[in-house]
Amino acid sequence: MKRRKIILFIIMVTVIISTLAAYSNDTDTLQKELAETNRNLEKNRAEQKRMTDELGKIALQIQEYDLIIDKTEKEIKVLGSEIGTTEKKIDIITGELIEAEENIDQKQDLLGSRLNVMYKNGNIGYAEVLLSSRSFPELLSNLDMIKKIVQHDVDLLKFLEIERNKIEDGKVKLENEKAQLISLKNNVEDKKEQLVVSRGQQEGKRRELLTNRKALSDMEDRLERQANEIADEIRRKTSDGEYIAGEMQWPVPGHTRVSSPYGNRVHPILGGTRFHSGIDIPAPTGTEIIAAGMGTVIFAGDLGGYGKTVIIDHGGDVTTLYAHNSKLDVSEGDEVNGGQKIAEAGSTGLSTGPHLHFEVREDGKYVDPTSYVKRN
Numbered sequence: 382m383k384r385r386k387i388i389l390f391i392i393m394v395t396v397i398i399s400t401l402a403a404y405s406n407d408t409d410t411l412q413k414e415l416a417e418t419n420r421n422l423e424k425n426r427a428e429q430k431r432m433t434d435e436l437g438k439i440a441l442q443i444q445e446y447d448l449i450i451d452k453t454e455k456e457i458k459v460l461g462s463e464i465g466t467t468e469k470k471i472d473i474i475t476g477e478l479i480e481a482e483e484n485i486d487q488k489q490d491l492l493g494s495r496l497n498v499m500y501k502n503g504n505i506g507y508a509e510v511l512l513s514s515r516s517f518p519e520l521l522s523n524l525d526m527i528k529k530i531v532q533h534d535v536d537l538l539k540f541l542e543i544e545r546n547k548i549e550d551g552k553v554k555l556e557n558e559k560a561q562l563i564s565l566k567n568n569v570e571d572k573k574e575q576l577v578v579s580r581g582q583q584e585g586k587r588r589e590l591l592t593n594r595k596a597l598s599d600m601e602d603r604l605e606r607q608a609n610e611i612a613d614e615i616r617r618k619t620s621d622g623e624y625i626a627g628e629m630q631w632p633v634p635g636h637t638r639v640s641s642p643y644g645n646r647v648h649p650i651l652g653g654t655r656f657h658s659g660i661d662i663p664a665p666t667g668t669e670i671i672a673a674g675m676g677t678v679i680f681a682g683d684l685g686g687y688g689k690t691v692i693i694d695h696g697g698d699v700t701t702l703y704a705h706n707s708k709l710d711v712s713e714g715d716e717v718n719g720g721q722k723i724a725e726a727g728s729t730g731l732s733t734g735p736h737l738h739f740e741v742r743e744d745g746k747y748v749d750p751t752s753y754v755k756r757n
């Protein structure tokens with residue numbers, strides 16, 4: 382649902398951008414288009430911010446999944462080695478069981494040969510009884526005499542059988558333990574598989590968001606260009622007559638430091654070398670910004686990355702621009718004198734801190750403002 386809204390917004394704005402030029406007739410229309418472009422820029426930036434926030438959350442979730450997956454992998458490893466240990470124990474106990482059974486067989490053989498010897502010595506009647514006896518208890522109850530002779534062997538056999546049963550019980554216990562460990566391991570492996578799937582879903586969301594944000598960012602660039610082009614168009618249409626400003630004044634009284642000069646520079650927010658179309662004069666928010674010279678306000682309002690901006694036409698195709706203000710004191714069409722307060726400094730638009738971005742244009746082309754205004 383959210384995605385469809387974003388795509389719709391992109392299509393809508395793309396249509397607006399491509400049709401804007403056709404409707405650029407008079408200044409009023411241009412002002413409306415500029416306002417529309419700025420609204421779209423605001424929406425665009427808000428949407429990008431929302432996506433960035435969501436990307437942050439997803440990154441945290443992925444990190445969490447990685448931690449849990451790591452933990453389950455360790456669990457699986459521990460269970461695997463426990464199963465190995467149990468198997469070794471089962472091997473040992475199986476050996477012990479075989480030994481115990483061999484021992485019992487030997488004793489039974491011994492008992493058998495003892496009885497055989499008695500038979501050869503002539504105790505045939507007893508031997509027959511003995512040989513037809515189906516169990517030791519029967520044998521014992523039947524023959525008192527033999528009891529004395531074989532008592533020791535029988536006791537020993539009893540003892541050996543008890544021992545063998547104990548070993549067998551142990552083996553069964555170990556086999557149960559092994560079965561439990563295997564089922565535990567299977568459970569943890571299932572859990573891990575689910576976690577990997579969930580992580581994959583988050584990754585998918587992340588990629589999608591990145592793609593959408595990139596599309597919005599590209600559109601933002603186009604909207605910025607569009608806003609600047611409209612503002613240029615407004616300037617071209619309104620600037621005429623003789624140059625009336627005389628010698629210009631420094632636009633921020635009391636603040637003469639230039640933090641970023643005119644010309645090519647590394648952009649503080651966007652990175653990469655970009656052309657800086659004016660000079661930056663740092664000043665606290667609320668500092669008085671004055672008109673550099675007499676002229677007519679041809680733009681006062683939001684201007685894309687420039688934020689709250691004033692443009693003054695001084696005649697002779699010379700205009701000055703004052704950007705990033707916190708508050709504007711003039712409106713379009715106002716006649717201003719040099720030195721008159723027109724705005725208060727701020728950090729609106731694409732800005733890293735409160736400062737005035739000041740531009741001068743001749744015939745619509747950027748020039749170095751320091752050739753017009755001197756620090757005083």
Ligand SMILES: [Zn+2]
Nearest residue numbers: 659660661738
């Ligand atoms: Zn600047």
